[in-house]
Amino acid sequence: MSIEIREVLSESDRKKFINFPFDLYKGNKNWAPPVKADELKALKKETNPAFDFCDARFWLAYKDNKVVGRVGGIINNEYNKKTNELFGRINRLEFIDDKEVSSLLINTLIEWFKKEDLKKIHGPLGFSNLDTQGMLIEGFEYLQSIASVYHLPYYKEHMEALDFEKENDWVEFQLSLTEFPVKKAARGAALIKKRYGFESVNFKDKAEMQQYSKAIFGILNEAFHELPYVTKFNDKMIDLYIEKYFKILNHKYVKIVKKDDELIGFIIGLPSLSEAMQKAKGKLFPLGFYHIMKALKKPKVIDLLLTGVKEEYQSAGVAVILFAELQQEILDTGLNMMETTGIFETNHNVIANWKNYESIQHKRRRCFVKEI
Numbered sequence: 001m002s003i004e005i006r007e008v009l010s011e012s013d014r015k016k017f018i019n020f021p022f023d024l025y026k027g028n029k030n031w032a033p034p035v036k037a038d039e040l041k042a043l044k045k046e047t048n049p050a051f052d053f054c055d056a057r058f059w060l061a062y063k064d065n066k067v068v069g070r071v072g073g074i075i076n077n078e079y080n081k082k083t084n085e086l087f088g089r090i091n092r093l094e095f096i097d098d099k100e101v102s103s104l105l106i107n108t109l110i111e112w113f114k115k116e117d118l119k120k121i122h123g124p125l126g127f128s129n130l131d132t133q134g135m136l137i138e139g140f141e142y143l144q145s146i147a148s149v150y151h152l153p154y155y156k157e158h159m160e161a162l163d164f165e166k167e168n169d170w171v172e173f174q175l176s177l178t179e180f181p182v183k184k185a186a187r188g189a190a191l192i193k194k195r196y197g198f199e200s201v202n203f204k205d206k207a208e209m210q211q212y213s214k215a216i217f218g219i220l221n222e223a224f225h226e227l228p229y230v231t232k233f234n235d236k237m238i239d240l241y242i243e244k245y246f247k248i249l250n251h252k253y254v255k256i257v258k259k260d261d262e263l264i265g266f267i268i269g270l271p272s273l274s275e276a277m278q279k280a281k282g283k284l285f286p287l288g289f290y291h292i293m294k295a296l297k298k299p300k301v302i303d304l305l306l307t308g309v310k311e312e313y314q315s316a317g318v319a320v321i322l323f324a325e326l327q328q329e330i331l332d333t334g335l336n337m338m339e340t341t342g343i344f345e346t347n348h349n350v351i352a353n354w355k356n357y358e359s360i361q362h363k364r365r366r367c368f369v370k371e372i
Helices: 011-024 036-042 077-083 099-115 154-161 179-196 206-210 212-223 235-245 274-280 288-297 319-332 348-354
Strands: 004-007 055-061 066-076 086-094 122-125 133-139 164-178 199-202 253-260 264-273 300-307 336-339 357-372
Touching: 004 099, 011 055, 011 066, 011 086, 036 164, 055 077, 055 086, 066 077, 066 099, 077 086, 077 212, 086 154, 099 154, 133 154, 154 336, 164 348, 179 199, 179 319, 199 319, 212 235, 212 264, 212 288, 212 300, 253 319, 264 319, 274 288, 300 319
Parallel strands: 086 122, 300 336
Antiparallel strands: 004 055, 055 066, 066 086, 122 357, 133 357, 164 336, 164 357, 199 253, 253 264, 264 300
């Protein structure tokens, strides 16, 4: 029977779109599923403020009346203004190992993008840089971080068969916090504090941390704005992400640096929730929230989520202080393992720093691009 592509229009369609990966990755020990309710909100204008500057459509592929693939398309108008280019984004792409399915899904996107006078298609990318980004092309044998992505090994082959090329790669690392790099970081942090009068802050509780939430997003907007695929978070998006993420952050693993009482840099770590999300199976209730809270209280690994420093201080060593403070907190907790999320492979300064550790570059994900 032939493949049929149907646009996602109803609530029933959206639920099928969200549920498809749960069927595709069933039994996969390295996939960390998202929260279904959050995914549903991301697809709808009334619950996703990114629709203020993005247009988006979603499709499902059917074979024998069974879902065998899905894809979303996003036109981020703010990003196209920023780059002065006409990009369309591939979003939430998943498919069985059938090149007819992947081809029809991608070509459906291309047809829409051409009607909108776009010139390039790239991705996978999300509505923002806190949404899903990239396609896993190395490291399938490792557990996915919830701040990263997981895909099946045949995806890359399908993209290349459709004449997509590499645009950018992110790399991810596992780090062991051994004595040498930890002491080196501590010495460096002490010297930088003395030289510039910087102050590091350890929060006494979650309420104190949340007082800095909007200021942290202010730095995030400033520090990340020139990076590929990034657009600034508007006020509604900031409120959404504060509500979504700051509730689960453990204040012990959020560190900030101040200068003359002004916030100039931050780092956010989070106990790995990957195993908890597997146990939750996409639902917070009745037991998902229990598994997440247990993982937050008894961590095994800390995921390094985000680091940001105000532009005028980026060469002053603020990041050294932030890493030193977070590392010490991790060691004080009785842990010595940290996992980074995606770093552009061209970020040589950060990658060179990881060479001080017992580290492995264990994952790689890619943004593909193609002219249309």
